[in-house]
Amino acid sequence: MKPMILALTLAAVLPWSARAAEYRQVRADQSAITFAYQQMGVILDGKFSRFTAQLNFDPTRPEAAKATVEIDLASIDTGSTEGDQEVAGKTWFNTQAFPTARFETRSVKALGDHRYEAAGQLTIKGKTQDVVIPATFAAQGQTGVFEGRFTLRRGDFAIGEGAWAKFDVVANEVQIQFRITANSGE
């Protein structure tokens, strides 16, 4: 009789869980935003340790998905204290005047095979650019993981002005990589 009970329970629960499979509770401890860039041919990386993300994502209705990510730029870890202090300054992020970087989706497109594309606006240092960010989504039970990477040009956001505005030492391209973990349900 036991398998029967299990089947009945599943039948009762499944439709409900399918409706409720909207991933919206971001797990900060299991999420990460990192970046990589080139400095005179050397690949360097770093991370942002503080950021918040609000998202509504239902795999059955991806086009209705919404996401907003805000990064506390002062939480940057460039790998050296000197570097962290430098990029907080006026010529880089100017975190006093522009403490956060913000990404907000405008539309989300399913590409199939768990791949998605989020088009939206990225605002850093008071400058807003349209960007398209590719991401994959993998769910395991109540936990869903979004992963992706995209390249931004720091010059588009005036990140690194004055002596840093040239790209011969610190490259223009910065690769942003993210892993956002979110739970579904309550």
Place this chain on the structure above:
Amino acid sequence: MTPGYTPVAKALHWLMAVLLLGLLALGFIMTDLPLSPQKLQLYSWHKWAGVTAFLLVLVRLAWRTTYRPPPLPDHMPKMMQLAAHAGHALLYLLMIAIPLSGWLMSSAKGFQTVWFGVLPIPDLVGKNKELGDVLQAVHETLNLFFVVVLIGHVGAALKHHLIDRDDVLTRMLPVRSTEK
């Protein structure tokens, strides 16, 4: 006149003399600069030159095993000869240990060395801030010690030339002096 050094040994000696003095000067100057693109550029150049010096010292040691340096003059007391050999051994030891400590420091600090911006030198240790700070202190201390040993080296060469009036200094010159 004692037998001389091979032209290759002389070339390596003077090439490294110029390179190492440049590296020392660059090293002391760049670390005091405020962060700027120029500073990062100087750091890269210092690391490229350091890798080059490390390779040159290996070539030099290999050369030395095949073509032995000329013997020290007979007038030198045994103790002084021993001191001269010990001094040279110390120079070689430092010429190996210093670039190694710099290489390890770069790795530990998470700034890989890419020779001339083209050839990545493998990281022997992973990123580790504490280890990086220790290696930085080691690199600095070894260099200060190197400066002291270098002063001894130059001082000894000058003493041979000016006081002993032997050919220990002149036999290392690119073209052996003939004015005496």
